[in-house]
Amino acid sequence: MRKIVVSQFISLDGVVEAPETWHFPYFNDEMGESVTSLLTEADALLFGRVTYETFKEAFAGAEGDPVADRMNALAKYVVSTTLDTADWDGTTVVSGDVAALKRAPGGTIAINGSVTLVRSLLRAGLVDELRLLLHPIVVGKGTRLFEDGGQIPLKLAHAKPFTTGVLELTYTSA
Secondary structure: OOEEEEEEEEEOOOEOOOHHHOOHHHOOHHHHHHHHHHHHHEEEEEEEHHHHHHHHHHHOOOOOOHHHHHHHHOEEEEEOOOOOOOOOOOEEEEOOOHHHHHHOOOOEEEEEOOHHHHHHHHHOOOOOEEEEEEEOOOOOOOOEOOOOOOOOOEEEEEEEEOOOOOEEEEEEEO
């Protein structure tokens, strides 16, 4: 069975929306290593439709950048009820049965962003690891990873502070 690993930039108040507007002052080599380690470990990427379109615009066809090269080389899946086809090479549209994708042969499936998808996968118990890069900033408004609703018990598996004050926290199912 494949492993689903979620990675999120998150503020102290739980905001994950538009990290490009608040996370860059905290980005350094430590964070770069953390972010690329999941990309290196994964053999597939999973996106919600909105994040897929954002990443496709940024990375499809890009060459010469190690991150872009890796993303373009990986198998990609987009969960969508509105897309019939995907035009980023190596992408398959998944109608919603992520559990079947997880049961298929293969290695780690990485998810970055895609908060609506991540919420549903957490509720369904399909996330094996939740890797949070907790930034020392209160954003004040925006979409939060955890909305009001049922509890999701987690167990801290790893914690590492970065020199910028960011904490790398890895949780597994409790």
